[in-house]
Amino acid sequence: MPVRIAKDRFVETMQTQAEIGATDDGGLHRLTLSDEDKAVRDWFAEQMAAAGLEMRVDEFGNMFGRREGTDPDAKPVLVGSHLDSQPYGGIYDGALGVVAALELIRALNDHDVDTAHPIEIVNWTNEEGSRFQPAMQGSGVWVGAHDLATEYAATDVDGAVFEDELERIGYKGDVPCEPSEEYEAYLELHVEQGPYLEENDKQVGVVTGIVGFTWGAITFYGEADHSGPTPMHYRQDALVAAADVITQIRRIPSTLGERTVGTTGYIDAKPNSINIIPDEVTFTWGFRDPSDDVIEEARTRVLEEASAAAEREDLEWEYEDRMQAPAVTFADTCVDAVQTAADDLEYDSMQIFSGAGHDATHMHSICDTGMVFAVSENGKSHNESEYTSWDDCYAAASTIANAAVTLAEEVD
Incomplete structure (x- = not known):
């Protein structure tokens, strides 16, 4: 039986996060480690607590929330994306994936669904790479692709130091920025940021890899x-x-x-x-x-x-x-889980290669990884005109929720 997320609540949550750092033209200006980033992090922490998740923040500011599974030996399934934005970007890029992960947890709670594997949700620090370089910085440090001390020393154009800004907003956690255990899989939802789903009249993209x-x-x-x-x-x-x-x-x-x-x-x-x-x-x-x-x-x-x-x-x-x-090809286990979820929900889908980098690029190095794309109207992203209809957002969020439950093994 498919897991159904509450559409009205999902849309309301998306709208609420979009108010934090909102621009006059309907976009989002929420640069990493800014005051706006602190505000959205505080909001996200409150939402995770309300959903009963055990939160931890690592020393690079990556935020995790954990829902335990029934099997103490099972490896976690991780789902999420990022809450930082481009300068005067859109309200969907990154945030859609974090809100969808939160709604997955809420839906499991709503329907008293248990999973064998723990499910964790994550907000990665500085995916965009617009204020501090490189992009996908938090996930890169977490998997060992980047050196912690080197990234702490990164500066923005005004000379602000990454580590100082992380401390300033109160999100330099005590947990080491590294996996403390093996992970079963990682799933990420994102807007396509390109025209292919719309051009092919598809509702959901089953991502097979990243350029x-x-x-x-x-x-x-x-x-x-x-x-x-x-x-x-x-x-x-x-x-x-x-x-x-x-x-x-x-x-x-x-x-x-x-x-x-x-x-x-x-x-x-x-x-x-x-x-x-x-x-x-x-x-x-x-x-x-x-x-x-x-x-x-x-x-x-x-x-x-x-x-x-x-x-x-x-x-x-x-x-x-x-x-x-390097280019990334996703594991069949995750691609198949996403494809099956889209099919079961009767969404028109297509398999697609991502033209943009995502945190899934780094996560691919430590566990099976997959992604879901939502339709980007006119292929626009990284600007205030970025737009995905709520119906398309919901279709993609429902798809990733059900794929995650498949990987985490629902318990009868």
């Missing part, structure tokens, strides 16, 4: 000079070289694969004056694809383009690899 990606930065060093008297053939213009490479970052994906994407999301030009030839320009690259070989080829190509541009403009240059993550 790999490479992030990095290139800096060109030229010579500042007057933009009027300096002849063109005398110039060492760092911005011209940067523009050439940025254009190639846009074009390289079309030569590599159907799912390859490339982006320059950050540019810093100095001295940034209308009357001075730029002498130092830093910009970023970002490539994603389901194939690790394609990702490495894209990285190699952009560095070759940078070398050629530097030679043309007579510049010095350097690069920095900022983050790389």
Whole structure:
């Protein structure tokens, strides 16, 4: 018998969390370790306590709530996502997965359903990576992909130190940031952040894996000079070289694969004056694809383009690899559990590869992992126009709830 979550309560809970850090245009500005992040964490802690969960907060601020199972030897099933947002982002990204996990627990309580395995829900610290880098920071430290001391020392653009901000908002816990036991599985619900479910008229996405990606930065060093008297053939213009490479970052994906994407999301030009030839320009690259070989080829190509541009403009240059993550293929056990749940609930679904990184990327390294996608209208995300209908939110939340119960083994 499918587990039914209470739709009205689920929607109300989503609306309540969206008020914490709400923007005037209906979005969300809730950066990690900000006052707004503290407020939503306090709210989430209250909700977990009300649901009877045993809460713990680890030394990196990851928040867990546990509902015990009937088998003392069974490994926990973990379900969740993140409550931090992009700058002026949407109300669904991340938060939908946390609220769905909470509603799973509430539904089990409502219907007196016991599971053999414990079920834990989680709010990961700093999935977005918008204030502090890297992204997926909390789950990365938890699984051992990142060093705790290194990430504690991360700073934002204003020089605020991660560890200091974690202490300031009161969420530097005493529990070690690492698994204290083996886990049966991890499930995560997220909005698709792309157009494929809507284009194919599907209600639910059964995620089979996550693309790999490479992030990095290139800096060109030229010579500042007057933009009027300096002849063109005398110039060492760092911005011209940067523009050439940025254009190639846009074009390289079309030569590599159907799912390859490339982006320059950050540019810093100095001295940034209308009357001075730029002498130092830093910009970023970002490539994603389901194939690790394609990702490495894209990285190699952009560095070759940078070398050629530097030679043309007579510049010095350097690069920095900022983050790389291999492509992930999810375990059949989790994919099958999600697919079966969608089928049993009679939702039109399709199997899909995630084009964005998620905490599930790291969790894949320690246990079987799966994801559910909700429809993103017009494929929009990471901005205030992000939108998923409540019906689509509910369909995805119901799917992950039933998949989790399957993995946790409902007790008659």
